[in-house]
Amino acid sequence: MAAMAIKATTRRIPGRRRPYPALMQTPDVHTIEDLKTWAAAGRAAIDPKPILAVIGKPVAHSLSPQLHQAALDQFGIEGQYIRIEVEPGAVRQAFDLMAGLGFTGCNVTVPHKVEALQAVDEADTLAQRIGAVNTVLFQDDLKLGFNSDGPGLVRAIREEFSVDLKDLRVMILGAGGGAGRAAAVQCALENCERVVLVNRTTDKATDLAAELRTMLHGTPVLGPRSRIQALPLDPRKIEAQLDALDLVINATSVGLKPTDPPLLPAAILQPHLLVYDLIYKPARTRLLRDAAAAGCRGANGLSMLLHQGVVSFGHWFGDEPDPNPMRQALMDA
Numbered sequence: 001m002a003a004m005a006i007k008a009t010t011r012r013i014p015g016r017r018r019p020y021p022a023l024m025q026t027p028d029v030h031t032i033e034d035l036k037t038w039a040a041a042g043r044a045a046i047d048p049k050p051i052l053a054v055i056g057k058p059v060a061h062s063l064s065p066q067l068h069q070a071a072l073d074q075f076g077i078e079g080q081y082i083r084i085e086v087e088p089g090a091v092r093q094a095f096d097l098m099a100g101l102g103f104t105g106c107n108v109t110v111p112h113k114v115e116a117l118q119a120v121d122e123a124d125t126l127a128q129r130i131g132a133v134n135t136v137l138f139q140d141d142l143k144l145g146f147n148s149d150g151p152g153l154v155r156a157i158r159e160e161f162s163v164d165l166k167d168l169r170v171m172i173l174g175a176g177g178g179a180g181r182a183a184a185v186q187c188a189l190e191n192c193e194r195v196v197l198v199n200r201t202t203d204k205a206t207d208l209a210a211e212l213r214t215m216l217h218g219t220p221v222l223g224p225r226s227r228i229q230a231l232p233l234d235p236r237k238i239e240a241q242l243d244a245l246d247l248v249i250n251a252t253s254v255g256l257k258p259t260d261p262p263l264l265p266a267a268i269l270q271p272h273l274l275v276y277d278l279i280y281k282p283a284r285t286r287l288l289r290d291a292a293a294a295g296c297r298g299a300n301g302l303s304m305l306l307h308q309g310v311v312s313f314g315h316w317f318g319d320e321p322d323p324n325p326m327r328q329a330l331m332d333a
């Protein structure tokens with residue numbers, strides 16, 4: 001993987017709008033074996049031709065096909081977006097196979113985003129700083145890596161709360177995970193006044209804090225406090241910070257299951273806080289319900305999913321789609 005010198009250029013595929021039902025003729029999830037035997041198994045005849053994919057494991061739950069089909073349809077691009085389940089260690093092979101089959105690009109989801117950074121030929125600066133790739137463009141025999149999670153978060157915060165991330169003092173719960181790290185790097189690059197990194201495994205937050213301090217502009221301290229601070233997932237230590245913060249982001253996986261215990265005690269939430277939960281299914285996690293009861297404004301991660309998709313699409317085709325039909329496709333799904 002090398003640093004990327006130039007931004008990807010526009011690649012428009014001319015074509016006509018295709019009816020949605022053709023999607024139903026392909027399996028919900030492809031495998032790497034399918035890619036290897038693509039022509040021999042007659043898959044070259046799939047219509048519309050798959051040109052985009054999400055790779056992950058598991059991947060069957062991904063809403064990315066619905067999201068991006070709405071964007072493909074907007075531009076009248078002939079092609080479809082599929083899901084491919086890929087084992088850890090096989091990401092480079094998956095990229096090679098997709099590129100060989102004429103795919104335009106792909107998204108990368110859990111658990112492959114870090115491996116994807118190593119598997120691309122070049123990665124842009126943001127992907128390198130985040131240490132992960134979630135978007136790949138196959139262009140001129142090169143695999144070019146990007147990360148749209150951070151920019152997607154910036155747009156989501158703007159959309160949900162009518163305020164810019166750069167103007168907020170932010171706490172990130174789960175800063176040591178993949179999504180939390182992307183959010184934290186983005187906050188540092190936005191030069192947020194304060195960023196408090198909280199993680200169950202505190203060492204990960206401490207290491208990340210040291211890294212992020214090098215990305216800030218201006219003074220690294222504000223009064224007695226470092227602008228970037230690491231904390232354990234300790235309710236008392238978290239509560240002591242909340243007075244002087246504006247936005248709490250949940251980037252942990254706590255809340256995905258209805259049986260999950262509360263991530264924070266409801267009593268420590270204060271009404272001035274904005275609460276953004278990256279989880280979008282369920283749509284209202286325990287944290288969001290507790291936040292609403294405490295008088296906070298809250299939103300779930302559907303808007304980040306939407307906007308990272310818009311940014312990814314821009315990397316593939318040069319032009320960004322209108323988010324509204326994509327949002328509608330997500331709601332329908």
Ligand SMILES: NC(=O)c1ccc[n+]([C@@H]2O[C@H](COP(=O)([O-])OP(=O)(O)OC[C@H]3O[C@@H](n4cnc5c(N)ncnc54)[C@H](OP(=O)(O)O)[C@@H]3O)[C@@H](O)[C@H]2O)c1
Binds near residue numbers: 110175179202252253
């Ligand atoms: N809306 C979107 O577009 C979007 C995009 C990406 C991810 N997400 C969501 O963000 C969440 C995290 O995803 P990820 O890819 O970052 O996962 P990940 O890399 O596996 O990270 C999981 C994070 O959750 C923490 N965690 C896990 N179980 C915990 C527990 N019982 N108590 C406290 N902390 C716990 C982990 O802490 P340790 O480091 O201590 O293990 C880590 O910080 C998921 O819910 C995912 O669905 C949403």
